[in-house]
Amino acid sequence: MKGFKIPEATISRLSVYSRYLENLYRKGITTVSSADIAQGVGVTSAQVRKDLAYFGEFGTRGVGYNVKELLDHTLKILGLNTTWNMVVVGAGNLGSALCAYRGFRERGFYIVGVFDNDLTKIGKKINEYEVLPIDKLEEVIRENNVEIGIIAVPAAYAQDVATRLVKAGVKGILNFAPTVLNVPDKIIVRSVDLTVNLEVLSFNIRRD
Amino acid sequence: MKGFKIPEATISRLSVYSRYLENLYRKGITTVSSADIAQGVGVTSAQVRKDLAYFGEFGTRGVGYNVKELLDHTLKILGLNTTWNMVVVGAGNLGSALCAYRGFRERGFYIVGVFDNDLTKIGKKINEYEVLPIDKLEEVIRENNVEIGIIAVPAAYAQDVATRLVKAGVKGILNFAPTVLNVPDKIIVRSVDLTVNLEVLSFNIRRD
């Protein structure tokens, strides 16, 4: 089964499985079945097995999976056996919230710089981070081998920021601006669009 | 074509089309083709037409779509012809950022209450909102016909909050806690999982 084209949805679920396994591990649970995982994260057990099968055979028939072992495998698959350096562009409310979010560091994602073009924000501290002028963006990216950029600026500036991030060598972008970004194919973009999410809710609520 | 089962992805895209149309409208553009929209939001023109076809025939062959008319249709479809009242639970960094986000109001989503259980936060102001004690949650929901609840609390508290929201009559939940929520089928849940998004990025970057 190894070496197939892998659905994007499989990767998302793998991330969820991974977090679930981490919880089990912390609780001292050593073995888990696909049915348990399925129950825990709200999918079917066949789905869990299929997802894992893309990457190898990790379980023991009749027994299940070893929690620690499977956790390590999922982390490895997701690229979390190394750490990641990130920059956050935009030191507004959202940027600040992202800087304060502990969950990133726990999974190996480190913020190494926060940037803004607003002079009143530059120099201020957000948690341990001092807000830097946007001119320093490229420098910080290059000096820290930053591979991921987070865009937390208004929609109107998002494309400019994206272009600069790409030019400076970033490989992936997490975009919170409500706009479609134009970047080269090799750059990976994930957009988190709060309004779209609310509007899907709105549609689904009104539907029934 | 009307009356089919509609893909979730279609709804998400409709929200994006709607926002794009709003931009065109503000610019004074009156007519648009499916190819234009496709270009603007990064999909194929066939996709745009198929998505719209689920809800009716809005265009004129040989011409395209009237921007204002199509905008109104998309808003109506998404349930945005009326406004929505929401509560935000959790007045931490993320909760604060959400309260400050202007984009919600622009699309008819109003926050009518922000809640926390941390005594040091209660009574403080976040933008125009005073943080209320969590005990008042049910009261505010009932008095304001709140239909949407936003969960911005740590994972450990998310399920409790969800249960309370549902019990108080909320119909949809936007969940920012990195955990799977257990709620009745009729309740619509959308989860925004920042870590999952980063980990999908991580996987895709390391892959090549």
Add this chain to the structure above:
DNA sequence: TTTTCTTTGTGTTATAATTCACCTATAAGG
């Protein structure tokens, strides 16, 4: 009018993702 040009709407085809169903490996118990 009639012709030409454009762009929609949609039947059809292709692709992708999920679920089903069962075969197989392993552990544990007699």
Add this chain to the structure above:
DNA sequence: CCTTATAGGTGAATTATAACACAAAGAAAA
């Protein structure tokens, strides 16, 4: 050592989603 129960792996079937390709409709020009 054999039997039974359990749970993983996976090919096949199903369902869902997206792309293609073209006929039909309307506008504009001749």
